[in-house]
Amino acid sequence: MKVLVIGSGGREHAIIYKLKKDKRIKELFCARGNAGISKIATLVDIDENDTKSLIDFVKKENIDLTIVGPEVPLVNGIVDKFEKENLKIFGPNKECAKLEGSKSFCKDFLVRHNINTAKYKEYTDVNLAIKEIDGFGYPVVIKADGLCGGKGVLICKNRQEAIQGLKEIMDNKVFKTAGDKVVVEEFLEGIEMSVLAFVDNNSIVPMVSAKDHKKVFNGEKGLNTGGMGTFSPSDIYTENLEKRIKIDILDKTLEGFKKDNLNFKGVLFVGLMVNDGVPKVLEFNTRFGDPETQVVLTRLETELVDIIEAILNNSLDKIDIKYTKKECVCVILSSGGYPEKYEIEKEIYGLENLDDDIVVYHSGTKLKDGKLVTNGGRVLGITCLDSSVEVASNKVYENIKKINFENMHFRTDIGR
Numbered sequence: 001m002k003v004l005v006i007g008s009g010g011r012e013h014a015i016i017y018k019l020k021k022d023k024r025i026k027e028l029f030c031a032r033g034n035a036g037i038s039k040i041a042t043l044v045d046i047d048e049n050d051t052k053s054l055i056d057f058v059k060k061e062n063i064d065l066t067i068v069g070p071e072v073p074l075v076n077g078i079v080d081k082f083e084k085e086n087l088k089i090f091g092p093n094k095e096c097a098k099l100e101g102s103k104s105f106c107k108d109f110l111v112r113h114n115i116n117t118a119k120y121k122e123y124t125d126v127n128l129a130i131k132e133i134d135g136f137g138y139p140v141v142i143k144a145d146g147l148c149g150g151k152g153v154l155i156c157k158n159r160q161e162a163i164q165g166l167k168e169i170m171d172n173k174v175f176k177t178a179g180d181k182v183v184v185e186e187f188l189e190g191i192e193m194s195v196l197a198f199v200d201n202n203s204i205v206p207m208v209s210a211k212d213h214k215k216v217f218n219g220e221k222g223l224n225t226g227g228m229g230t231f232s233p234s235d236i237y238t239e240n241l242e243k244r245i246k247i248d249i250l251d252k253t254l255e256g257f258k259k260d261n262l263n264f265k266g267v268l269f270v271g272l273m274v275n276d277g278v279p280k281v282l283e284f285n286t287r288f289g290d291p292e293t294q295v296v297l298t299r300l301e302t303e304l305v306d307i308i309e310a311i312l313n314n315s316l317d318k319i320d321i322k323y324t325k326k327e328c329v330c331v332i333l334s335s336g337g338y339p340e341k342y343e344i345e346k347e348i349y350g351l352e353n354l355d356d357d358i359v360v361y362h363s364g365t366k367l368k369d370g371k372l373v374t375n376g377g378r379v380l381g382i383t384c385l386d387s388s389v390e391v392a393s394n395k396v397y398e399n400i401k402k403i404n405f406e407n408m409h410f411r412t413d414i415g416r
Helices: 010-020 051-061 071-075 076-084 094-101 103-112 126-136 159-171 239-259 294-301 304-312 389-400
Strands: 001-006 025-030 043-044 065-068 120-123 140-144 154-155 181-186 192-201 203-207 215-217 221-224 229-232 266-275 276-287 326-333 357-363 365-368 371-374 378-384
Touching: 001 051, 010 025, 010 294, 010 304, 010 357, 010 378, 025 051, 025 365, 051 076, 065 071, 065 076, 071 076, 071 094, 071 371, 076 094, 094 276, 103 120, 103 181, 103 276, 103 304, 120 126, 126 159, 126 181, 140 159, 159 181, 159 266, 181 229, 192 239, 192 294, 192 304, 203 239, 229 294, 229 365, 239 276, 294 326, 326 389, 357 389, 378 389
Parallel strands: 001 025, 001 065, 025 043
Antiparallel strands: 120 181, 140 154, 140 181, 192 203, 192 266, 215 221, 229 326, 266 276, 326 378, 357 378, 365 371
16 A cells, blocks of 8 residues: 655654554655654655645555645545545545635534534634624634634634734734634633544544643643644543533534535534633644644554544444553654744754654655755654653653754643
8 A cells, every 4th residue: 555644743653653653555755844754754745735746656656545634625625636646544524624715614513513612703804803892801812714723713802902913913914815704703711621522424423632832831821822732541531521521512513514415524623711611612623733643643553544444334333443541742843943933954853762662753854965954833743652741751852952943932831
């Protein structure tokens, strides 16, 4: 079997790391990948959004299965184009990917299908939004409607901040056309968590839980990032909460897909806010989350290809998906200054000194003149599977002491 994974981050490295253990897979390719991925797969120099070149490559190499990591190709309709050519691809189609690609499309879906979420209103007129902004109370949440690489959400403490935020998004176009429309929401209190689920036309099967830390500094302080670390299982994911999420969120979502004729096949990421045991949906993503994937797939025992084949054949309910009882922690090492301005091409030292039970998922790395250097905001995900989150976390931090690159930044409270 020959498999192509599309994407270049830690999520894609985790997918490929899992696939590499499957003896049925003879060749693994990644477009474009990174320095870490290059050690276990053949890198293909094709942009993840160049669908035509990807299709040509898949035909030329007789690839049996393509797996899409990032959201932009999905929102642009890569799955529809592959399927038109009768090529096997894993991920939701363009219509389903709108659940991530458009905040207003997602909110409309949630409200129509009676799924708990924050009260909201959408605006295309900045003056009307400013006129009505006080009606939501403060703090207030303002979201650019389209994709912004995880940066299109503002939490504004007062009227002045809200007006400034609306003008930045809608007038100054800081998120380009993604801000032509905004969604304004009431602010939800509680504990943020996420659930990843495998989905086909008949079933929605949650994966093991994971807790992600979005803020750049310890204690959930500072700016939002793509994720500074994660651990699995989540410390708040009780049996009662699991049941409630299944009945109130997941089951209703599957019914909504059926009623709306949304042919969803792939992975659904559900961002939740939990308050007094009541979960409300913050957002849907239509692919594996990053860095949640790094801990969830490290715990997955069932072969990923078997799950994917079951989803594509609408037989997800026939497969028993197993995970290790061991627990997992992943801490992200980022470039200094991330998520704002940061420098790249800083040489990375010390990876050869790590313990054997440490897995390093590369997020933003490349090789330059034979040396491993940084190539992004989030650089490495230092990961460990052990008897408990506490033990795994301690091992991760002991090993981080052996790693160094200029202006390296990481949180010291993940899993602690």
